[in-house]
Amino acid sequence: MFLSWQMTMCSFLLATLVVILSSATCFGQSPAKPAIRDEVSYSNDIRPIVNNFCTTCHAGDDPEGEFVLTSYKDVRKHVEKGELLQRINDAKKPMPQNGLLPPYMRRLFQLWADGGYLNVGTRKAGNENAKYEKFKPPVIAPVDIDRQGFEMLEYMQGHWVGSMMLMGQNIDWMAFDYRAIAPSHVHGIFEGGTIGNLFTSFFVANFKGKKTIMARNGGLLNGIYRTSYFVLDQVKYKRNEAYYRLVDAYGGKDIMWMELTFSGDKLQFNSYTSRFGLTEPKLHMAFTGRSRHRELAAAAAKAVGFPQRVVERDFSKGLPTPTWVGKYPQTSASFIWEGKNESVLELAQLAKDPIRIDQIPHLSSLKVTVQRTELTTGKKLHIYLSRRALTDNRGKFITQGGYVRSDLLDGLLSFPEISSKQNEYSFTYLHPGKYFLTVVADMDADGYPSPGDITHPVTEVLVAPKSNSHVKITDLNVRN
Ligand code: HEC
Known part of the structure; x- marks a missing residue:
């Protein structure tokens, strides 16, 4: 059975999980609705949109699509190359992925380009906050848990x-x-x-x-x-x-x-x-x-x-x-x-x-240090903590049809991905107990444990209550 197991989504996931509930990146001025002013600048108009709608994915060490949109230079480069305007207007493959931006926002990018990519606007932030200013918070009626809902x-x-x-x-x-x-x-x-x-x-x-x-x-x-x-x-x-x-x-x-x-x-x-x-x-x-x-x-x-x-x-x-x-x-x-x-x-x-x-009450932490070899240099590492072992004594994945068994994957409790530049990771908030620790060098960059990936013999970790422990993985060298 082929597992379409999209761990590749890890960093993407986190990015979006944060967004799930707290949305906008930062409080930039919201571009005033349809009135598109003559002066469109990066600082007043473009940056707020990019921060609100793009940098959750296109920023950091491992950005989606392998590029960042965190500076004037970055954004300008991608508008000049054309693919940014193309994608924000492409209803079939929109950016952001969950749907096209409102038309006035998309037009601002074009106007910004037409106007020669003004960096810092001269226009003072005026009534851009009008939409927010008008906001009147509703009265929230909390459920009394002495009556129901507890x-x-x-x-x-x-x-x-x-x-x-x-x-x-x-x-x-x-x-x-x-x-x-x-x-x-x-x-x-x-x-x-x-x-x-x-x-x-x-x-x-x-x-x-x-x-x-x-x-x-x-x-x-x-x-x-x-x-x-x-x-x-x-x-x-x-x-x-x-x-x-x-x-x-x-x-x-x-x-x-x-x-x-x-x-x-x-x-x-x-x-x-x-x-x-x-x-x-x-x-x-x-x-x-x-x-x-x-x-x-x-x-x-x-x-x-x-x-x-x-x-x-x-x-x-x-x-x-x-x-x-x-x-x-x-x-x-x-x-x-x-x-x-x-x-x-x-x-x-x-x-x-x-x-x-x-x-919040302290649990335990666990630091994992990974010794890279020439083989795993430059590769992303997945660090899995699971209920059951993913690899055997030789370090091979326990598989079914060539892929890690799905019931074992369902035992994953934590699954951070670290960039090719890092060799160390700390789990900050672990419940005490017994875990299996599996570090996987994602050789084919497909985001999930698969043939070709490099891992190591099964490693058990016992996390004591309120402890800070450290595990070193020195045998990340078994090719699947
Ligand atoms: C939820 C994550 C996410 C958000 C938010 C997001 N992107 Fe993307 N973006 C991706 C992924 C993943 C890819 C690579 C796959 C693809 O091209 O669809 C990508 C690809 C692109 C590409 C294609 C690059 C190429 O080489 O053709 C452009 C351009 C782009 N994004 C621009 C943007 C812009 C501009 C925004 C904000 C308006 C944005 N993206 C928001 C995830 C995201």
């Missing part, structure tokens, strides 16, 4: 394995591992490797006087830090089915929301975003999965005395005001900061993120 936290736990539609792309395989980390807190982290990571938490909070469930989603991507906060505002029960909606803790459903439907061992997890109000909210991600390896979540719950209905976070006065508010009108409970040289913690502080990674 069970959502329990339902959320699990190693969810399934497939997903993400920004118009179908990804055949995807997994989320959510487990309790405190009596009223379920948490999952997505390790994206080189590109960054993001974590999602569901927890009991006091939101403006109501005891309810809130969600936090976000992290670091290509030097841009952003997290968004959500509040449970709708619960619906049907036969064999429970539905929960969590909306932006500031802008409500007008800005973004996520909805989770549980039925049996199945989860349907959708999210909708409006790019901070720039467009109408639309479906951004749809994940369908089943829960596996329930013993993992059960053990974590037992260790921390989950579930209890205690307030984990007090947001009785609402969330703090993000740093960017003042410069831009507020539409969302999102915390954003951009900076290439700051650490994730510095960025979190600058963004005024109310829940930083260092403020």
Whole structure:
């Protein structure tokens, strides 16, 4: 059986996962709608569009399509070459991939080219924020979990394995591992490797006087830090089915929301975003999965005395005001900061993120150092942590029809990809337990473990509670 297993999507995934819930890259001025002014500049018009719609994929060490759009020079080069204008206007193969930009935005690129690629505009940012300024946050009515909805936290736990539609792309395989980390807190982290990571938490909070469930989603991507906060505002029960909606803790459903439907061992997890109000909210991600390896979540719950209905976070006065508010009108409970040289913690502080990674209960970390040989130099590495071994004692993949067995792949708990320039990776937030560690040099760059890839004999790692361990892989030399 051929596995169309799109791990190639890892970095892409992370990029887009961050976007799922927190959309726009940064608060650039939104190009004022159809009035296209005579002066179109990179700084006023083009950069905000590129940051909002392109750099989630076309930035960083391993950009999609092998090119970045992070500077004036980059963007200009690709417009001059022609392929950028072609793709943003190509309805069959649009960029961004989930659909054409509004016509006025696409025209701005052409006008920018026609006008001679003005870099810094002379026009002062005027009423570009008009659309945001008009935004009036709705009144959010949190669900009182003393009455209903509390069970959502329990339902959320699990190693969810399934497939997903993400920004118009179908990804055949995807997994989320959510487990309790405190009596009223379920948490999952997505390790994206080189590109960054993001974590999602569901927890009991006091939101403006109501005891309810809130969600936090976000992290670091290509030097841009952003997290968004959500509040449970709708619960619906049907036969064999429970539905929960969590909306932006500031802008409500007008800005973004996520909805989770549980039925049996199945989860349907959708999210909708409006790019901070720039467009109408639309479906951004749809994940369908089943829960596996329930013993993992059960053990974590037992260790921390989950579930209890205690307030984990007090947001009785609402969330703090993000740093960017003042410069831009507020539409969302999102915390954003951009900076290439700051650490994730510095960025979190600058963004005024109310829940930083260092403020959640510590689990364990694991550093993996890989010794490269001539064979694996210049190749991307996939670092897999799984329930079951992917390779045998000789270092060969355990296969079926030439590819790693799908039931083994379904045991993957974390799967970062690191760039050809890196030899080391740290898992920042691991639950204690026994894992199999498999490093794969992706020789054919197809993004999944396949014939030709180089790996190593099976390696077991025991992660002790609240530990920081280090594993060195020195035998990455077995060709499949
Ligand atoms: C969700 C990820 C994603 C986003 C967002 C995205 N791209 Fe892409 N882009 C890709 C991928 C993957 C490819 C390579 C495959 C392809 O050509 O379709 C690509 C290819 C391209 C190409 C083709 C390059 C060539 O050699 O022909 C251009 C041009 C491009 N993107 C421009 C843009 C622009 C401009 C934006 C924003 C308006 C954008 N992309 C947003 C993922 C993305």
